[in-house]
Amino acid sequence: MKRIFAVALGILTAIGGFVDIGDLVTNAQVGARFGWSLSWAVIVGVIGICVFAEMSGRVAAVSGRATFDLVRERLGPRVGLLNLFGSMGVTLLTFIAEIGGVALALHLVVSVHQVLIVPFVAFVVWLILWRARFSVMENVLGLVGLALIVFAIALWQLGPDWSRLTDQMLTLDKPGDESWGPWIYYAVALFGAAMTPYEVFFFSSGGVEERWGPRDLRTMRLNVFIGFPLGGLLSLAIAGASATVFGPLDITVDSLGQVALPVAVALGKIGLAVAIVGFVAATLGAACETGLSVGYSVAQYFGWQWGKYVRPDVAARFHLTLAAVTVLATGVLLTSVDPILVTEMSVVFSAAALPLTYFPILVVANDPDYMGEHVNGRLANALGTVYLFVIGAAAVAAIPLLIWTRMGA
Amino acid sequence: MTNRSGLSRRSVLLILLGLPAVPAVAACSPSTPDSDSWRLHARRAVADVLSNVQTARLALEQSREDHVLDAYLQTVAIDAEEAAGKAAQTLESEQPPRAERERYDAVTGKLDDATGLLGEVRIAVVEGRSELFRGLVEDLQATAGQLDTLEKGLGHPPRPKVGR
Numbered sequence: 355m356k357r358i359f360a361v362a363l364g365i366l367t368a369i370g371g372f373v374d375i376g377d378l379v380t381n382a383q384v385g386a387r388f389g390w391s392l393s394w395a396v397i398v399g400v401i402g403i404c405v406f407a408e409m410s411g412r413v414a415a416v417s418g419r420a421t422f423d424l425v426r427e428r429l430g431p432r433v434g435l436l437n438l439f440g441s442m443g444v445t446l447l448t449f450i451a452e453i454g455g456v457a458l459a460l461h462l463v464v465s466v467h468q469v470l471i472v473p474f475v476a477f478v479v480w481l482i483l484w485r486a487r488f489s490v491m492e493n494v495l496g497l498v499g500l501a502l503i504v505f506a507i508a509l510w511q512l513g514p515d516w517s518r519l520t521d522q523m524l525t526l527d528k529p530g531d532e533s534w535g536p537w538i539y540y541a542v543a544l545f546g547a548a549m550t551p552y553e554v555f556f557f558s559s560g561g562v563e564e565r566w567g568p569r570d571l572r573t574m575r576l577n578v579f580i581g582f583p584l585g586g587l588l589s590l591a592i593a594g595a596s597a598t599v600f601g602p603l604d605i606t607v608d609s610l611g612q613v614a615l616p617v618a619v620a621l622g623k624i625g626l627a628v629a630i631v632g633f634v635a636a637t638l639g640a641a642c643e644t645g646l647s648v649g650y651s652v653a654q655y656f657g658w659q660w661g662k663y664v665r666p667d668v669a670a671r672f673h674l675t676l677a678a679v680t681v682l683a684t685g686v687l688l689t690s691v692d693p694i695l696v697t698e699m700s701v702v703f704s705a706a707a708l709p710l711t712y713f714p715i716l717v718v719a720n721d722p723d724y725m726g727e728h729v730n731g732r733l734a735n736a737l738g739t740v741y742l743f744v745i746g747a748a749a750v751a752a753i754p755l756l757i758w759t760r761m762g763a
Numbered sequence: 764m765t766n767r768s769g770l771s772r773r774s775v776l777l778i779l780l781g782l783p784a785v786p787a788v789a790a791c792s793p794s795t796p797d798s799d800s801w802r803l804h805a806r807r808a809v810a811d812v813l814s815n816v817q818t819a820r821l822a823l824e825q826s827r828e829d830h831v832l833d834a835y836l837q838t839v840a841i842d843a844e845e846a847a848g849k850a851a852q853t854l855e856s857e858q859p860p861r862a863e864r865e866r867y868d869a870v871t872g873k874l875d876d877a878t879g880l881l882g883e884v885r886i887a888v889v890e891g892r893s894e895l896f897r898g899l900v901e902d903l904q905a906t907a908g909q910l911d912t913l914e915k916g917l918g919h920p921p922r923p924k925v926g927r
Contacts (some may be wrong), residue, residue: 465834518781603817604810604911608846611839619821622830630835763807 358548364577365584368595372585373502373592374640375455375610376448376547376701378633379694381589382613383762384540385596386606388529392523393590395541398744400586401547405737409730410554410717411574412446414561416728420687421558423654424724433714438655440710444647445552449644450683453479454693462630469690476684479641483649483676488563488662495639501632506591506756508620508629514598536762537692539755542748543698543762546705548586548716549745554711555647558609563663568728595620609694645683649676698761706752708745716742795858798920802863804854805870806917811850812877813910817845819884820903822895826888833891840888844881851878866921873913878904 385393410421417424422441426434456475457468464471482491505725522529528537564573567588595616596607607613610633618626646662653660653672716738722729730738796804822839825831830858831839851874880902887895 375781460836462835463832463835471892599821603821604813605817606811606814607843608814609839611842615818615821615825615839616828616833618825618835622828623832626831626835 361573361576364573368496368577368581369500369514369584369588373588373636374448374547374550374583374604375451375637375697376550376704378455378592378636378649379607379610379697380540380543380547380701381592382596382607382740384544385593386600388522388532388537388540389597389601390519390590390594391525391528391637392478392541392544393523393536393593394526395544396548396586396589396593399545400583400589401737402741402744403549404582405734405741406549406577406715407557407582407726408575409715409734409738410558410576411561411566412571412728413715413718414558415566415571415574416568416726417724418562418565418567420555420562420650420654421715421718422555422651423562424718426655428718428721428724429714434655437649437710437714440707441551442651443556444567444703444707445555445644445647445651446683447696447703448552449641449648449679449685450548451693451697452637452641452644453680453683454687454691454696455610455706456634457687458693459630459633459637462611462614462633465610468693469688472684472687474669475638475641476680476687479638480646480677480680482642482664483645484666484673488560488661491642491662492560492639493634495635495642497641498635499632501628502588502592502636504617504621504625504628504632505588505595507544508617508625508666509591509595509598511620512595512616514594519594535755535759538751539702539759539762540712542752542755543701545699545744545748546703546708546752548589549708550701550704551707551711552647552748554715555607555650559647559661563661565663569760571728575726587699598638602679645676645679648679649673653739700754702756702761705748707749709742712738712745713742738749774887780798795860797841798860799811799869801857802917802920804857804861805866808850808854808874809870809910809917811916812874813848813907815850815881816846816877816903816907816910819843819881820900820907823884823888823900823903826893827900837885837888840881840885843884844878847874847878847881851875862921866917870913872917873909877910878910880906 379394413419413421422437425437428436453475454468457471460466460471460475461468487754528534561570561574592613596613596722598618599605600607600612601620605612614626614629614633617629621628644658649672650660652658652675653669656671658671659669661669666673686696716730716735718724719730719738720735793882819840822831822843826836851871854874855871880899884899884903887893887899
């Protein structure tokens, strides 16, 4: 019974924790403009994150070390440093976007400008990173994040033209009034949002925090292969609700307030309140995960003691890094930079940095010295290799598409 | 003393010293896009303002049905006004090509009207004057229709004037 509860809890938190500010904004933007015609990018991204999260979780469970703890050892300090700069830079950008996202979500209910809310949010994030137990942080925020299921209910309640949405999903074509450039740009952005590098940083380091062993592999796989796809369905629900309400009115999504509007249309005040609670939980959870991921990657590269399972005075440099990046993120957001713009940039740069994150995972998961009998099988290798090509194509295309389409305009 | 191309050292020096000044002088006057580019920018600006007008209308309609929270409505109204204002301002600050001068006035005038209306919406929402919402929804609906027509019209070059 205890085991079933643990599996169910893991799956639920994986669903609730899957959606972050990047998924919220990008899926709503894409739904409003392109309907479900880019659903394939979400599906490809979800399969990709499942493949690599399983690998990194397996590495953590078998070796007792986080994937990126092994990157420097396995690939040398130069590749490790390149990896550190690339992946950590993107994760830091995502961390800024998530803190901004929490402020934007609170701004929807308190009528105080989001810039004034930022220091408060940053303090709460730091406090959680400093004081809260890892399992409490992950489970509470993940479970409250499930409030975003309200988008699936709203979509159902809105009664969309399902045959049209399904047709858009299956035909792999852009809407007639759109051009190919923005369509491909948003496909890359959705892929980047689904495969954000911090997810595997956090997943593998979290596995070490929770002291996974080989006997936890089954639970880990159930979390990944059930929780993440159900989280992906939430992304599709956000896009579908946005397509149904905004599509006919030619509304483009530029703010978090707009993302929630379809829920208000379908379910009224209570639905809207639940959606906003979901926004706060999803972005706050992601802010904690990205903040920790930055701390994990720096500490793991330099070989410092890290993690929330050790006392802060034992992992002083790790906690100092967490405090420093929180101050940095606050400083950036206090310049009044638009958090939605930071979010849009972060998902595209995520796509550009994907190979730096995922190539080392494939290498380590293939190394019998670390993995023993749990080394990658044929299926994992085939999928991993195919995905490296997909990731490579997305990475090469991301920045030129950003410039060429002027951020999908 | 001249080099092989016939330019004196002094001329070459003047040209070299003068080169950096070219972009500086050019920067003093706004660049003028060609007609196609201007129309594209104008369509984008109109589409952005239209999107925000429709967002404000939808939010006000939901408020009339008691579907939204007051603070949420305020945020949506303020965001819509700010975003529309930015789009309108970006187009206004762009130098129109001579052939599009007349439409520039018409488009920027209409965008100003729409932004002004969104300002009225924001004032009514912040002051909690819900009795004005019905009229504002109608005004927003009418403005959305006009912006839609304007956007479609920007899909083609200006029609030549028929002379006598």
